[in-house]
Amino acid sequence: xxxxxxxxxxxxxxxxxxxxxxxxxxxxxxxxxxxxxxxxxxxxxxxxxxxxxxxxxxxxxxxxxxxxxxxxxxxxxxxxxxxxxxxxxxxxxxxxxxxxxxxxxxxxxxxxxxxxxxxxxxxxxxxxxxxxxxxxxxxxxxxxxxxxxxxxxxxxxxxxxxxxxxxxxxxxxxxxxxxxxxxxxxxxxxxxxxxxxxxxxxxxxxxxxxxxxxxxxxxxxxxxxxxxxxxxxxxxxxxxxxxxxxxxxxxxxxxxxxxxxxxxxxxxxxxxxxxxxxxxxxxxxxxxxxxxxxxxxxxxxxxxxxxxxxxxxxxxxxxxxxxx
Amino acid sequence: xxxxxxxxxxxxxxxxxxxxxxxxxxxxxxxxxxxxxxxxxxxxxxxxxxxxxxxxxxxxxxxxxxxxxxxxxxxxxxxxxxxxxxxxxxxxxxxxxxxxxxxxxxxxxxxxxxxxxxxxxxxxxxxxxxxxxxxxxxxxxxxxxxxxxxxxxxxxxxxxxxxxxxxxxxxxxxxxxxxxxxxxxxxxxxxxxxxxxxxxxxxxxxxxxxxxxxxxxxxxxxxxxxxxxxxxxxxxxxxxxxxxxxxxxxxxxxxxxxxxxxxxxxxxxxxxxxxxxxxxxxxxxxxxxxxxxxxxxxxxxxxxxxxxxxxxxxxxxxxxxxxxxxxxxxxxxxxxxxxxxxxxxxxxxxxxxxxxxxxxxxxxxxxxxxxx
Numbered sequence: 001x002x003x004x005x006x007x008x009x010x011x012x013x014x015x016x017x018x019x020x021x022x023x024x025x026x027x028x029x030x031x032x033x034x035x036x037x038x039x040x041x042x043x044x045x046x047x048x049x050x051x052x053x054x055x056x057x058x059x060x061x062x063x064x065x066x067x068x069x070x071x072x073x074x075x076x077x078x079x080x081x082x083x084x085x086x087x088x089x090x091x092x093x094x095x096x097x098x099x100x101x102x103x104x105x106x107x108x109x110x111x112x113x114x115x116x117x118x119x120x121x122x123x124x125x126x127x128x129x130x131x132x133x134x135x136x137x138x139x140x141x142x143x144x145x146x147x148x149x150x151x152x153x154x155x156x157x158x159x160x161x162x163x164x165x166x167x168x169x170x171x172x173x174x175x176x177x178x179x180x181x182x183x184x185x186x187x188x189x190x191x192x193x194x195x196x197x198x199x200x201x202x203x204x205x206x207x208x209x210x211x212x213x214x215x216x217x218x219x220x221x222x223x224x225x226x227x228x229x230x231x232x233x234x235x236x237x238x239x240x241x242x243x244x245x246x247x248x249x250x251x252x253x254x255x256x257x258x259x260x261x262x263x264x265x266x267x268x269x270x271x272x273x274x275x276x277x278x279x280x281x282x283x284x285x286x287x288x289x290x291x292x293x294x295x296x297x298x299x300x301x302x303x304x305x306x307x308x309x310x311x312x313x314x315x316x317x318x319x320x321x322x323x324x
Numbered sequence: 325x326x327x328x329x330x331x332x333x334x335x336x337x338x339x340x341x342x343x344x345x346x347x348x349x350x351x352x353x354x355x356x357x358x359x360x361x362x363x364x365x366x367x368x369x370x371x372x373x374x375x376x377x378x379x380x381x382x383x384x385x386x387x388x389x390x391x392x393x394x395x396x397x398x399x400x401x402x403x404x405x406x407x408x409x410x411x412x413x414x415x416x417x418x419x420x421x422x423x424x425x426x427x428x429x430x431x432x433x434x435x436x437x438x439x440x441x442x443x444x445x446x447x448x449x450x451x452x453x454x455x456x457x458x459x460x461x462x463x464x465x466x467x468x469x470x471x472x473x474x475x476x477x478x479x480x481x482x483x484x485x486x487x488x489x490x491x492x493x494x495x496x497x498x499x500x501x502x503x504x505x506x507x508x509x510x511x512x513x514x515x516x517x518x519x520x521x522x523x524x525x526x527x528x529x530x531x532x533x534x535x536x537x538x539x540x541x542x543x544x545x546x547x548x549x550x551x552x553x554x555x556x557x558x559x560x561x562x563x564x565x566x567x568x569x570x571x572x573x574x575x576x577x578x579x580x581x582x583x584x585x586x587x588x589x590x591x592x593x594x595x596x597x598x599x600x601x602x603x604x605x606x607x608x609x610x611x612x613x614x615x616x617x618x619x620x621x622x623x624x625x626x627x628x629x630x631x632x633x634x635x636x637x638x639x640x641x642x643x644x645x646x647x648x649x650x651x652x653x654x655x656x657x658x659x660x661x662x663x664x665x666x667x668x669x670x671x672x673x674x675x676x677x678x679x680x681x682x683x684x685x686x687x688x689x690x691x692x693x694x695x696x
Contacts, residue, residue, distance in 0.1 A: 025476075051476055057506055062465050062499030069469020072454070073403070075476065077469075089495065096459050097466065103661045105446035105455035106437040110664070141662050141670075165664040194667065241667035 004184045007177040009151035010040045010116070013158035014078065016188050018048050021076060024162060026053040028063055028080030037082055038118060038177055064090035064115060068098050071113040071167075078162060084119035084171060085128045091136070098167040099142030114161045114168045119147075120212045120262055121294075121308045122175030126301035132211075132263035132294065137169050138240045138272070144168040145240040146193060149214035151182035153237060156191030164193060173212035180215065193238045196246040202230035205318050206250050208273050209260040210236040213309060217260055220314035229322050239269055244276055251277045255286040256321040262308050265293040287324035290317040330580055331560055332550040338616035345555050347396075349623055354416070355396055355554055356618060357632055359388040359611050362412040364636035365421065366585070368644050369428060369442075373589040377648065378428050382408050382443045386552070386584030389610030390516050392416055393557025394579070397512075397565050398484060403452040405467035405485040408443050409516070409583075413486070417451040421640050425647035437661070438653040461487060461494025464513065468500050471509040482568045484561070486514040489529050490521025492538065501542040501576065508573035512564040515576065516551065518583035523596040539576035551581025552610040555617065582608070655681055 004012065017024045026044055028036075032055040035042030044053035056063050060081055067077035081087045087094070098111040121130040137145050146161055146168055148154040154172070161168040199214055200221050209217040214235050221231035234250045236242065251257050257277055259270035270291040277289060292309045300307050333340050345352075362384050369381035384391065391412035398404070404413055411424065423435065427445050430438035435446050436455070446455035454463065454470075467485035474481045491497055492515055504511045515535045519526050532538055539546025545567075549560040557579055564575035582605040586593045618624035659666060659674035666674070 057499070057502050059499045059502065061495045062468075062503050065462065065465030065496060065499060066469035066472060066503055069405075069466035069471070070473050071469075072466070073470040073473035075473045092459055092462060092495070093465075096457060097462050100457070101455060102664070104436055104440050104444070104457065106435045106439070107661045108435060108446050108448050109455045144663075241663070241669060244669055 001183045001185055003181050004151045005178045005181050006148070006151045006154045006172070007038055007040055009155040009182075009184045010158060010172060011042055012184060013155035014041060014044060015047065016155075017078070017159060017162045018044065018052060020188055021162070023074060023076045024052070025070065025075055025077050026080070027056050027077070029058055029082045030055060031080050036080060038174065040116070040172075041080065060086055060088075060090040061093055064093040064098065067113045067115070068093060068101065068111045071111040072101065072109050076112060076162060078114040078116060081115060081117040083125075083129050084117040084133055085131045087117055087133065094137065094143065094167070094169070095140050099140045102166065103142060110165065111167045112165050114158070114170050116158075116170045116172060118174035118177070119171040120173050120175055121299060121304050122212060124301060124304060127298050130299040130304065132261065134171060134239055135263055135268050138269060142166065143240060144193060144238065145171065146238050147171045147173065147211040148237065149173060149176065149211055149235050151180070151184050153191050153197065155184055156189055157193065157237065159188055160190040160193050163190065171211065175212040176215065191237070194241050194243050195237065196243050196250070197235040197237055198232065199235045200231060200233040202232040202254070204230045204254055205256045205258060205322050206232045206234060206254045207258045207260060207314070207318065208234050208236060208247065208250070210239065213260045213262055216309060216311055217314055219311040220318060223311060223315050224318045227319070229318060231318060247273060247276055248280045251281050252284045255284045256324070257285070257289045258292060258314065258317045258321055259289065260292045260309055260314055262294045264296045265291055266296050268293055287321040290321050292317045330548045330550055331556050332553050333556040333559060334553045334613055334617045338620035340555065340617065343555070343559070345559065351396070352618065352621070352623060355392050356614055356624070357636070358392050358412060358416045359554070359614065360632050361415055361421070361636045361640065362388045362391065363611065364633070364640045365411070365415070365424070367637065368640045370589060372428070372644060378442055380442045381428065381589045383585030383589070384409055384412060386582045386605065386610065387516055387518055388412055389554035389614065390514070390551040390557050390579040390581050393554040394484060394486065394514050394561045396554075396558045397561035398451070398482070400451045401481050402565070403454065403467070403470055403481065403483045405454045405463040405470070405483060406456055407487050407491065407516070408456050408458070409488065410486050411443060411445055414445060414447055414451070414453045417453075419447050419450065419453065421643035422646050423447070425640075425643040426650060428644070429647040429650065430652070431647055431650040432653045433647070433650045434653070437657040439657070461491045461496030463487075464491065464494070464496040464500030465503060467511055468504045468507065468509050471504070471511045472507060474510055475507070480569055482510045482512060482565050484512050484514060486516060488521060489515060489517040489519065489526050489535060490524070491515070492535055493529055501539070501544070501574070504574040505543045508571065510568035510571075511574040512561055512568060513574060513576045514561065515578045516581060517578050518581050520583055520587070520593070520597065522587040522591060534578060536576060536578035542576070544574045544576060546576040546578070548578045548580055551579030552608045552613055554610060554614050581610070
């Protein structure tokens, strides 16, 4: 066991994968000798050589497109998009190609690959270094979308994603890269995809969240507990394919639900959680479902702390659904 | 020769001016027969589409020499990342017309399980003919990734990435050529300049003097070849393939040709292609061009040509009848292959669709049982 930050856990996961599987490759912009702009890939080129960890031309379309060809021909690419905000030139490759290759070829060709990318606000990155674009990708059959919130899960989910037979978009909450540490086992272990994590037990209100919103919701839950409201905090971890049965079960346990994400609300992932609960457990609901989300605006720079849901807003929603 | 000049091999009289393609008579006739089978496939597919038996096809008339000449430069251990107007390459390497017709019908025996439009083929044998998608240019950079795997494993294989003149305007063209040049990838980029991207002429696609010249800026050789001359295309692509095989990196080949038919069976080219242009290219017919060469070598006469045409039509027509008699895919194929393992939400949706079909009595014989 080592006490690691989330980014160190990602780095450790990459090293373990590359040591145990010679087909694993890491590439992207500045990921080589520099080790990535956040240092997620630090030391990889030195340990594994330039043919297995290398810099590419500055082209997200090229990075993901090349990864698809590599994956189709027996390699296990783990490519990095420097910021999730820059992924959109590769949208066609992800949505039209990687996600559909198995289906459209009748299973003859597949694209087992991982696209790692830091997402979300909290670093004063403005419009283009702060976005949470998970909803765009969760609307894509054939793709898996994974978001860790702890160092343990970051490594375990990453290793599970690398071993997965299908393409995985691995969104890393950059706000948590260095803000928290946790125990991380050495060597290889996996956290199963499509499984929820109960971050906190509680019988009064269920709070669904993921990524950088998990510690925010935990803080709000602590404050709620001081007021006598016990929250069940559920870290979704894998958004697609989602453990829907787990979501329904967690909603039924309290009958009061708050869904939290920093992405804009309209057509956001919280809408899907709300709909699943409405379709499957509405008779258990004691209060309308509340969503706490980013606003339906672009992501601001100076006022980002007003844009991103914080414990104050989450607590307000918890109290609202509890007192309804 | 400069990058702007166009290489031809077959002279108007059928001679080849001292060039030796180093091909056996059987290899030459295999090229010819495959061109004729492509032509027959076009004819049968058009007939089926007009009769409402299939929904769509992509005609190849005019570009057969480019397809077959390029295919003839490859080994079966090489990979093809094709466009949708390339299936002569698959035929050349031994994909059966029956397997292709299953795709045209989207039936239960289709390798894509009826999920794609016709002509979106996908084969792993006898050559890797990569799954075709409709978005333009996306496969150009993917080919470079597949080639990277060959480089890493030190395999002596090459990837052919084929696209049209319209494809050169795509994001994938730029990233593909740029990555390949930087990585010295074993890739041959084949731009089939057939003059038209659906209704848009090449002059609206680029202001460059040619497509081949674009190679210079990427840092790779570029060469323009007569795309209606099967021996010239084979020669140029072979040289590029051998260079790539020896670690010499990628090449951009521009095959200068003409799409004699519509973009697809849904397109009417008489609305935009000038009659004079069509008439001009009619005289450069790639099959007739090759026949002149074969005749001079005493390998061909009109009687043999007629027999091969008739045999080809019969073969493709018979393949269509096999496909026509094959049932459609079962409903379960909507839900399988999205992921390797069917996730619970898709399984539930599939079960509901399957139950509804049975409840309403419209589940037909092809439908298998859930769970998958």
